[in-house]
Amino acid sequence: MTTAPLRDDRRIVLVVAILASFVVGLDASVVNVALPAIRQELGGGLVVQQWVVDAYMVTLGSLILVAGSLSDVFGRVRIITWGLVVFGVASIACAAAPTGEVLIVSRALQGVGGALVTPSSLALIVAAYRGAAQSKAIGSWTAWSSAAVIVGPVVGGLIVDGLGWRWIFVLTAIPIAVTIPLVLRITGDVRHEHRPRIDVVGAVLAVLGVGGVVLGLIEQERLGWGSPVVVAALVVGAAALVAFVPWELRVTRTTGAPLVPLxxxxxxxxxxxxxxxxxxxxxxxxxxxxxxxxxxxxxxxxxxxxxxxxxxxxxxxxxxxxxxxxxxxxxxxxxxxxxxxxxxxxxxxxxxxxxxxxxxxxxxxxxxxxxxxxxxxxxxxxxxxxxxxxxxxxxxxxxxxxxxxxxxxxxxxxxxxxxxxxxxxxxxxxxxxxxxxxxxxxxxxxxxxxxxxxxxxxxx
Incomplete structure (x- = not known):
């Protein structure tokens, strides 16, 4: 593993890690209070409300493991920068979404950005701090991450009532605009000297498995259990989940770098x-x-x-x-x-x-x-x-x-x-x-x- 002098930039590192984590936590906590307003403007009923939440969670939950591998390969600073850019662009797309479908796709893209940001933010702190200073920095990171969960529903509710639901996504984009210039000031990074292989197939199976099952469960409300779309989604999702375990065992035997070490x-x-x-x-x-x-x-x-x-x-x-x-x-x-x-x-x-x-x-x-x-x-x-x-x-x-x-x-x-x-x-x-x-x-x-x-x- 190659370590550049992150400790020279550790105050900036701490601010970046806190702001990045704060953005992801804020977005997750403000959306629920906006769901009735989203339904009223864009229509789609409960199905659209479910997808606004789950499109984000599908990509975030499925890709968070592979994002850790990407940070080892390309460096934590680079990956967190990519994640923030993707999250910011997706947030603006959410704010401007003309239809429920566009909003759902934009939320899925936000999940990709969140997956890139989440593991790298804490990893930056671990690389930059040692001993008691590291514990104190992690404590600050945890406190601010928790603060996002607390203020999110209240601030989000005030924005929804006062300005409209679209502005909650503008709210999440503002800290990103502050964070990206700070990230670019970090001169060090941490990456593996010998790049490990990334389990791309495992990541695809995870996304297809989780996404297919969720697609079938949500869309059956609108289309019915007998719909070809619902049946195909459930079959593909179940098949991908079944194939995931043997694939991970195969990767463990061949490369030793599975997405999930079973x-x-x-x-x-x-x-x-x-x-x-x-x-x-x-x-x-x-x-x-x-x-x-x-x-x-x-x-x-x-x-x-x-x-x-x-x-x-x-x-x-x-x-x-x-x-x-x-x-x-x-x-x-x-x-x-x-x-x-x-x-x-x-x-x-x-x-x-x-x-x-x-x-x-x-x-x-x-x-x-x-x-x-x-x-x-x-x-x-x-x-x-x-x-x-x-x-x-x-x-x-x-x-x-x-x-x-x-x-x-x-x-x-x-x-x-x-x-x-x-x-x-x-x-x-x-x-x-x-x-x-x-x-x-x-x-x-x-x-x-x-x-x-x-x-x-x-x-x-």
Whole structure:
């Protein structure tokens, strides 16, 4: 590996990493509050709303692993620059989209940019800082990334109500215009001296597999299960997913550089932790999508107020995650990972009390979201520790990328299934069905964690 003197530019590196991560987090958090306004202007009903979310998640979740390989081959600075340019161009295309189809394609392009930016931003910090300074820099990066999730729904709601939904995409383009000149000032970079091969076929199979399944699930709402488009999408998607594992095994034997190192799954906690991730993050993805739509389309809350109303889980995660992490480090992750989703499931069930009267927020949605927030706080840090603690230190990066990709894919699949659960459109009865599905998924994650996770033996 060749390392140029990134440390000479480390203040710029930190600002670039924070701004790049902030942009991706901001975009992900503002879109949900804009969905009703997008539907009202562009039409397409629930199907277009699902695609606006999932087109971004398909490309982001599928390509985030190959983006890590690209940064090793071409350098972190170059890849993050490419990612920011792609994201910025796609954001302007989203803002100017004349139809739902153009918006969906632009959102998919945003996901490509986000995939290039996400792994490289933290990798820049790791390359530029060492020791205690590195921990402090990562802490700053994490805090600002979390801030994007907090301010996104509120600021996005105010923009949607005041200026229109198109301006939320202009909002995400502004930090990019500031960041790109700063990236160009970085004189060092990190890349492998001997360029590893990139698993292009694995990446294509991942995109086809996830994208095909999501396409079939969403479009069946509009076209029906018997449609040739739906059948072909589901068949191609399933075939690509089935072919993915043997292909990755073949790449492992021949080049030793697969997109997903399947040997990681030999570790019990890695496998169980990712199974729990699949269930838990599927539920959380549906929470963000369904609750926001319910507040705006059934209760008719303005976008900014819906953003404020859905903040409790994020605020609780920020307030409690450090403390929970310390206790999980002392006592092990198992029972935190079991208790957290179970508490969240109780919160999801409470939201069944929501009816057609917005005043029910105080005894249904609010306490439900608070319990979901407590549950997330109990689970997130221990889950990360269990997954990354089960793999060798030199493979922690790819282990984290695999877990991150699984979490995103779980969310996008559940958003794709939302139309089936809701019955084709948002209603109080559909919302009740959705929160019961959330509760069942969270309970499944709790059971998987309780049965499968093993705490490390205490240190002597």
């Amino acid at each position: 040997a990681l799954f030999r570790a019990r906690n890695f496998t169980v932790g990712n199974l729990a991730t699949l269930s838990i993050y599927g539920a959380l993805g549906m929470v963000g999508f369904v609750v926001t739509l319910f507040l705006q389309e059934v209760w008719r809350l303005p976008a900014w107020l819906a953003g404020v109303a859905t903040l409790p889980p994020t605020l609780l995660l920020l307030a409690l995650s450090t403390t929970v992490g310390a206790f999980a480090g002392k006592y092990g992750p198992r029972w935190f990972m079991a208790a957290g989703p179970a508490v969240g499931a109780i919160g999801a069930v409470l939201m069944v009390l929501a009816g057609d009267d917005p005043r029910a927020y105080w005894w249904s949605i609010l306490p439900g979201l608070v319990l979901v927030g407590v549950g997330i706080s109990l689970m997130v840090t221990p889950l990360t520790s269990a997954v990354l603690g089960s793999v060798p230190e030199n493979e922690a990066g790819v282990g984290s990328a695999v877990n991150n990709a699984i979490a995103r894919i779980a969310s996008l699949v559940m958003v794709a299934l939302a139309g089936i659960v809701l019955g084709g459109g948002m209603s109080t009865a559909g919302f009740h069905r959705a929160v019961i599905v959330m509760a069942l998924l969270l309970l499944a994650g709790a059971v998987v964690s309780a049965v499968g996770i093993r705490n490390a033996p205490p240190r002597t």
